[in-house]
Amino acid sequence: MISNNEITKILKEIAEYLEMKSIPFKPRAYEKAAEAISELEEEVTEVYKKGGLIALEKIPGVGISIAEKIEEFIKTGKLKYYEQLKKSVPVDLASFSGIEGLGPKTIFKLYKKLGIKNLKDLESAIAKRKIEKLKGFGKKSEEKISKGIEFAKKHSGRYVLGFIMPLIREIENRIKNISGVKQVVVAGSVRRMKETIRDADILVVSQKPKPVMDYFVSMPEVAYVIAHGKTKSSIKLKNGLDVDIRVVPEESFGAALNYFTGNRDHNVSLRELAIKNGWKLNEYGLFKGKKIIAGKSEEELYKKFGLTYVEPELRENTGELRLAKENKLPKLIGYKDLRGDLQIQTNWTDGANSIEEMACAAIAERLEYIVITDHTKRLAMTHGLDEKRIKEQWKEIDKVNAKLKKEKINFTILKGSECDILKDGSMDLSDKILEQLDVVGGAVHSSFNLSKEEQTKRIMKAMKNPHVDIIFHPTGRILNRREPYEIDIDEIIKVAKETGTVLEIDAYPERLDLKDHYIKKCVETGVKLSIDSDAHSITHLPYLEYGIGTARRGFATKNDIINAWPIDKMLSFLKDKRKIK
DNA sequence: GCCGTTTTCGGCCCGACTGTTTTCAGTCG
Structure with a gap:
């Protein structure tokens, strides 16, 4: 029997192949379908058995075309469309997964120019210093890929939130003590209280971003620095956890917190809602033309959209925005409510x-x-x-x-x-x-x-x-x-x-x-x-x-x-x- | 390829950072 995992994997790979070929919009469509299926409680094969193609199409993000592909995969264990894509670019995508900074476009270039098909080929190309000589690449790119491989091998998967939280809170507290810092919040999947996390996102309010950035990238737990910018940096910790930090001014705090809490689809829905109203939403605020009309707090932001406040834990784009609009969100149990x-x-x-x-x-x-x-x-x-x-x-x-x-x-x-x-x-x-x-x-x-x-x-x-x-x-x-x-x-x-x-x-x-x-x-x-x-x-x-x-x-x-x-x-x-x- | 209390066709989120470039594509969240 074909598992949801297998279907998710094949749809994700299709998205990557389409991305390599610079086909617009389709990759995101396949990705969304893959995400929906990975979150699905029921086995897709069961869904199909019970309701056929029509039932498959009811899965959000799955339309007629993807439904037919899933049907073919369930029935035959194969998918012609996927096989053709793989034939045109015969690389082992799975072996590259989890390598920081190595996306589909890069994988495609490496295949075309050096014939790299899998991780083994890639490692030997690095050993022979072939990549740094390529046009569009350099010494740093090669080093970055090499480091990415090293880490992907050691650390894979997700961290159990409750076990990694003490470290995150310790880092949070140290950043609170940096001069000029007014506020520190851990956002992202941590704030949404997902059971496992892949990374931690830290949001800081300060007029002086530089000392925050400088401290962050030099913390003792840092294995290496992925990015070190003026207001945004990313690091990989020695235990393998990615941590991102972002510094914003006070007037953008709400918009930035919202942006950093996610999830991605919840954010996209909000931004689309902004466009429908003739506004623009980004991490600095909600804008009408050049004028900021909301952004200091999340409450203000949701209110402006005509929505009731959506608690972070509900922001997964699974219907919470519709409920917020209809004022039907429940009053969730609070963190101090247990007796x-x-x-x-x-x-x-x-x-x-x-x-x-x-x-x-x-x-x-x-x-x-x-x-x-x-x-x-x-x-x-x-x-x-x-x-x-x-x-x-x-x-x-x-x-x-x-x-x-x-x-x-x-x-x-x-x-x-x-x-x-x-x-x-x-x-x-x-x-x-x-x-x-x-x-x-x-x-x-x-x-x-x-x-x-x-x-x-x-x-x-x-x-x-x-x-x-x-x-x-x-x-x-x-x-x-x-x-x-x-x-x-x-x-x-x-x-x-x-x-x-x-x-x-x-x-x-x-x-x-x-x-x-x-x-x-x-x-x-x-x-x-x-x-x-x-x-x-x-x-x-x-x-x-x-x-x-x-x-x-x-x-x-x-x-x-x-x-x-x-x-x-x-x-x-x-x-x-x-x-x- | 998906989707619609503006649309069944014409849209599809937005911006920081990097590396290798002189203007930007790729990646990431």
């Missing part, structure tokens, strides 16, 4: 800290309650709790609660479990134990490779258990490391709705599970969610931020997230749900 954390591990199993230490850390995060959810016996490697040990744990929880009460601290530790969902969908602890717990999370930790049907059935059975309140990290994915297990997410959401079962947004940076698209489906269906740190140490509690960011990307409001509610409301919701099951 509790429903998944916390302690040193009773694989956590690093005691119950009391975790409670204190949660208090420091301004939470009002946590649920202790250590693993259960099936997870032997974590020394999972059996019926006997979990009862001992309850005594410990009571003790710490009593201590907090005595100290007049308004904080509650609830009794819970991250209870294994066994292969057949039954639970790892008896119903008699489960019914005594305040919050029960069911989780899959084994048999990841069941068929889609079996895996879905397994989780559905757990959801139908009256004592199971939440499904923890429902798809089991680990970013950059493990694919989600196969489940029918629509079916899971349907049963969650029927049974009142809550689905979790696990905030651990490499999980973020559920992910944004699925969260949106839950919000639309009315399935309730929780945002939990899944903390295994006191240092993990701040990860809640990434869960909230992901929830915001999924259009979730406070009402959708049960641990944004007061403890009594949250608990009575779960109790009522247990009754109806």
Whole structure:
């Protein structure tokens, strides 16, 4: 079966071939179609199977011509149009991907003049100093390509946002201290809270750009400088992350922040909207002729367009501008809105800290309650709790609660479990134990490779258990490391709705599970969610931020997230749900 | 090649920086 990845790849390559030939507009059309498909939840082959060509055409950016090409590719596993392009320029595009500064036009020139077809050819041409002798190239171009290759080999792919964020914030803070700097904001995909990022964009307000540029390109983390201009510079860090910086004057801050936050298609849509109004939008402001009519703040900018403010996390050009126009954007859950954390591990199993230490850390995060959810016996490697040990744990929880009460601290530790969902969908602890717990999370930790049907059935059975309140990290994915297990997410959401079962947004940076698209489906269906740190140490509690960011990307409001509610409301919701099951 | 509460045909975002050039194409975001 042809995967979305394969279709995306072939469409992207077509775009590059067309770019080489300087054919206008078509490359962007293919790129847009490729992007849309890479973001698609459903398998394109399924879409085609269900609705044929017409269904394919409904994918945004896919028209009749690309739809027919996808059809041919699905049916025959081949695409004549692509084969012809490849025949006319027989280069291995994939082997050049990720090399900084090496675009389609350059690849084409190198092929035509030196017969370079793949990375190996390119490396040997560099070794023989052939490139610097070419017209239009020079010593510096050759060096740049050489460096690009070196780095592309070492570092590929994307960085998990929550793990790279401390470094980005450290750099941000150092730039804040440079003289003349009035404001520093990390924009781009970081501000949109994408789960993984490829680069970081830093926006600076200052009347004196030079000291900012000079410091930026000479930071100790810099591997090499990609560009060093008057108001804009780009560097590659030793860990492989690209970082761009841009300095703008105060009056352009809003327009620049908007421009730098993106995504690209959101920006393009806004700029097209400007043109329709007879204006022009760039990073310096919104202009009517030469007169600036907005740009100091983002709020002002959206207002001028007749739109309600669009939160950064929603700027993916997936319909948010239409909703902004109709004043239908939801009031997203805020970064300070969580009152509790429903998944916390302690040193009773694989956590690093005691119950009391975790409670204190949660208090420091301004939470009002946590649920202790250590693993259960099936997870032997974590020394999972059996019926006997979990009862001992309850005594410990009571003790710490009593201590907090005595100290007049308004904080509650609830009794819970991250209870294994066994292969057949039954639970790892008896119903008699489960019914005594305040919050029960069911989780899959084994048999990841069941068929889609079996895996879905397994989780559905757990959801139908009256004592199971939440499904923890429902798809089991680990970013950059493990694919989600196969489940029918629509079916899971349907049963969650029927049974009142809550689905979790696990905030651990490499999980973020559920992910944004699925969260949106839950919000639309009315399935309730929780945002939990899944903390295994006191240092993990701040990860809640990434869960909230992901929830915001999924259009979730406070009402959708049960641990944004007061403890009594949250608990009575779960109790009522247990009754109806 | 796609798309349309201005359009089913005629548009398609905008600007900084680089390297190799004397005016600009290529790349990137």
